[in-house]
Amino acid sequence: MNQFVYLDNSATTPVKPEVLETMLPYLQEEYGNPSSIYRKAAASEIAVRTGREQVAKALNADVNEIFFTACGTESDNWAIKGAAFANQNKGKHIITSKIEHHAVLHTLEYLEKQGFSVTYLPVDAEGKVSPEALSGAIREDTILITIMMANNEIGTVQPIRELAAIAKEKKILFHTDAVQAIGSLAVDVKELGVDMLSLSAHKFGGPKGVGALYVKKGTKIDTFMHGGAQERNRRGGTENVAGIAGLGKAITLATQNLEEKTKKITALREKLIEGILATIPDARLNGHRTDRLPGNVNFCFRYIEGEALLLRLDAKGIAASSGSACTSGSLDPSHVLLALGLPHEIAHGSLRLSIGEQNTEEDIDYVLSVLPGIVNILRMMSPLYPGE
Numbered sequence: 001m002n003q004f005v006y007l008d009n010s011a012t013t014p015v016k017p018e019v020l021e022t023m024l025p026y027l028q029e030e031y032g033n034p035s036s037i038y039r040k041a042a043a044s045e046i047a048v049r050t051g052r053e054q055v056a057k058a059l060n061a062d063v064n065e066i067f068f069t070a071c072g073t074e075s076d077n078w079a080i081k082g083a084a085f086a087n088q089n090k091g092k093h094i095i096t097s098k099i100e101h102h103a104v105l106h107t108l109e110y111l112e113k114q115g116f117s118v119t120y121l122p123v124d125a126e127g128k129v130s131p132e133a134l135s136g137a138i139r140e141d142t143i144l145i146t147i148m149m150a151n152n153e154i155g156t157v158q159p160i161r162e163l164a165a166i167a168k169e170k171k172i173l174f175h176t177d178a179v180q181a182i183g184s185l186a187v188d189v190k191e192l193g194v195d196m197l198s199l200s201a202h203k204f205g206g207p208k209g210v211g212a213l214y215v216k217k218g219t220k221i222d223t224f225m226h227g228g229a230q231e232r233n234r235r236g237g238t239e240n241v242a243g244i245a246g247l248g249k250a251i252t253l254a255t256q257n258l259e260e261k262t263k264k265i266t267a268l269r270e271k272l273i274e275g276i277l278a279t280i281p282d283a284r285l286n287g288h289r290t291d292r293l294p295g296n297v298n299f300c301f302r303y304i305e306g307e308a309l310l311l312r313l314d315a316k317g318i319a320a321s322s323g324s325a326c327t328s329g330s331l332d333p334s335h336v337l338l339a340l341g342l343p344h345e346i347a348h349g350s351l352r353l354s355i356g357e358q359n360t361e362e363d364i365d366y367v368l369s370v371l372p373g374i375v376n377i378l379r380m381m382s383p384l385y386p387g388e
Contacts, residue, residue: 004317005363009295009356010152010180011321015246016205022249023207026242034239035230044241051248055212058251059197060188067213067231068244072179072200073103074224075213076146078235079175079196080107082221083144084116087173091141092116097129098339099156100148101177105335108146117141123339126288127156135166142170148177149197150185153336153352154287155296157185164193173219179203179211183254184262184293195219199251201243205357206250210243261357265294268355268364272297275368280375286337286350295355300342303385304349304378312374318367321352345384 006014025043032041034048048068056063069075084094096108098120108118119137121129129147145167150157160176167174175196181187183204189197196219200211215221227236276283282302301309306322313320322334333347353367379385 002317003366004319005359005366006319007353007355007359007363007367008319008321009359010203010293010352010354012202012208013205013356014358015202015207016250016253018253019206019246019250023242023246026245030241034241035228044239047241047245048239051244054248054252055199058182058187058255059214060190061214062217064232065189065214065217067215067234068239068247069211069213069224069235070209070240071211072101072177072198072203073211075179075198075200075211076101076103076175076177077107078213078224079198079215079221080104080144080146081111082224083173083175083196083219084111086220086222087143088116091139091143093119093139093141093143095119095121095134095137095142095145097121097123097147097158099123099127099151099154099336100146101152101179104146104148104177121147123156125340126291127151127154127286127336127340128288128291129158129163131159131162131166134163138166138170138172142172144173144175146175146177148179149181149187150178150293151287151336152180153334153350154298154340155180155292156287157181157291157293160192160194168193180293182251183258184265184295186258189214189216196221201247201250204250204254207243207246210240210247212247262294265355265357265359268359268361269295269297271361272353272355272364272367275364276371279368279372283375284342284346286340286342293354295359297353297355299351299353300337300346301349301351301375301379302346303382304375306348306350308378309349309351309374312378313370316370316374318370321354322350 030043032044034044052066055066121133164174173195176194177198179200182199195216197214202208223234225235284300286298333344337347
């Protein structure tokens with residue numbers, strides 16, 4: 001196998017060379033603890049401060065509104081649990097959608113066991129949350145709304161600005177999981193009107209193991225990790241200096257020339273979608289046709305299993321997924337696809353191809369030359385396939 005095409009950028013992205021170069025000094029000679037006061041620690045303290053400034057600039061936030069975490073999952077946990085426990089004297093009702101990432105859904109399941117009440121909003125056949133449905137779900141005791149900016153499986157982009165405005169009018173905190181959005185969509189926290197926003201470096205050319213949480217000034221939220229005075233006494237623990245430096249560099253690079261980059265990726269996405277629709281019968285595109293992440297392509301192919309499809313693609317040098325990387329070991333159909341109204345037997349045959357900056361037209365041509373044949377072989381093996 002000579003050719004390799006990586007089309008799982010929604011799961012993780014390769015670390016950019018400039019990011020690695022930025023990180024290396026803090027893994028080698030500049031090893032000082034940023035909380036220490038001697039000269040050896042100064043470089044580390046500057047790296048953390050610079051990273052915070054870079055994230056704030058990219059999001060149009062204030063520097064003191066950026067808090068570093070270990071990942072997007074931690075950021076989601078902190079935002080949701082922190083807001084819930086800090087504001088439970090006002091009420092214990094939370095609103096979310098049925099297609100959130102498990103970092104959100106499992107956190108809310110935990111809170112339900114702690115006495116909180118959660119409303120799970122439905123989505124339409126394209127994965128959109130209705131502002132009218134959100135308005136109708138708000139109660140007197142609603143204290144938090146958490147809706148993701150863009151879905152990690154089907155790529156549908158939510159009307160966050162409109163949803164956040166509804167929350168603001170009712171004086172309810174609004175959090176958005178923007179893990180898939182950074183580097184793919186323009187994200188301005190002031191324009192969006194959100195109170196909290198989660199992100200993770202490895203989704204846009206940064207390292208794994210570092211993320212951030214934007215918390216609007218004045219937002220009441222509990223401390224997530226008790227310990228030292230790091231992160232202004234909100235999250236104890238020695239900072240991941242190299243990771244923070246990498247995150248800052250990665251988000252700077254990811255948000256530069258964003259329109260030009262997304263235009264290129266969107267063109268590749270459209271070529272792939274149109275090619276699949278033209279060559280594979282009984283193929284269903286999942287998610288909104290246009291309001292979707294630039295690089296997201298998600299299809300269901302009737303009569304086949306997603307796992308078998310992935311294994312055969314891998315044998316041809318194509319890395320893809322059947323949905324969220326966090327549930328790749330599960331045999332259950334995607335909760336996102338079921339929320340769209342798809343039956344189990346169709347939801348089992350899903351394929352997510354996510355395009356990144358490194359991908360080329362040649363990559364797309366190769367996939368289109370391989371995929372139809374694989375789908376046909378698997379269908380011929382299926383007892384459910386009616387044939388010609």
